[in-house]
Amino acid sequence: MNERKVLIVDDEFAIRDMLRMAxxxxxFRCIEAENIQDAHALIVDERPDIVLLDWMLPGGSGLELLRRLKRNDATRELPVIMLTAKTAEDNVIQGLDVGADDYITKPFAPRELIARIKALLRRAAGGxxxxxxxxxxxxxxxxxxxIFLGEDPVDMGPTEFNLLQFFMSHPERAYTRNQLLDHVWGANVYVEERTVDVHIRRLRKALQTPLKDYSDLIQTVRGTGYRFSARGVPSR
Incomplete structure (x- = not known):
């Protein structure tokens, strides 16, 4: 089996060492960098399959490197997970807006991070x-x-299906309307932001049946947009 190559970019040796061992x-095969200059050189020379990128780095932030990667055709599709101690939602949204595929806040369990990496690599491969x-x-x-709720099929339109599929593949993360438009409708398709609200209402309605109501899975995040959360599962 070919090992997938992971670039760990973090200025703290203890964190890099913990991640490498896990x-x-x-x-996975690991390569490491402690600043954005070394990281960019390794990306060009080693062509990793995925990058774990710390937000705060010496000589420039991880966000700066992320912008550089997303501007370059050769690295635009490279999957990037942001590692950050910043838990404020606006900082998370900023990273996702620039082009991060996922984020995880410190401290985190290595097992959770590995699960995120595997899921992201599957998505990148179209799986x-x-x-x-x-x-x-x-x-x-x-x-x-x-779609099924229990044994009952759920009727919904193709856009609502695509929206639900994206949400269920990316749980517990808040997305702006613009991000949802890019991921679900496509970055090159012009659709007004309020269109997202219309389809969210339709999706919530589809998730309501006479016996089960799963509409609360789609949560409104005030000042941001929407998230899919299993915490909205109704109690039995």
Whole structure:
């Protein structure tokens, strides 16, 4: 089996060492950098499969490197997970706006990070669209494009399906309307932001049945946009 190569960019040796050991146990190959200059050189020379990028770095922030990567055609599609001690939602949104594929806040469990890495690599390879995703009694079958609540099929339009598939693949993360437009409708498609609100209302309505109400899975984040949260699963 070919090892997937992970670039760890963090100025703290203890964190790099902890990540390297956990990733090597999970059969990843690791390369390391402690500043954005070395990181960029390694990206060009070593071509990693994914980058774990700390927000705060000497000689420039991780956000600065992320912007540089997303401006370059050769590195634009390189998956990037931001590692940050910044928990304020506006900082998280800023990283996602620039182009980060995911983020995780310190301190974090290595097992959770590895799960995020594997999920992101599957998405980058196009594997997410065929996944069967389940949250409690809500089941999304990407291959047949069908939704079930328990044993009952749920009727919804193709845009609502795509929106739910994106949300279920990216739980517990807040997204702005613009980000949802880019991910679900496509970056090159012009659609007004309020269109997102219309489809959110339709999606919530579709997730309400006479016996089950899963509409609270789609949460409004004041001042930001929306998130999908399993904490909205109704109690039995």
């Amino acid at each position: 990733l090597e146990i999970a059969e 997410d669209q065929q996944d069967r995703i389940q949250v409690a009694e809500l089941v999304l079958d990407g291959e047949s494009r069908r």
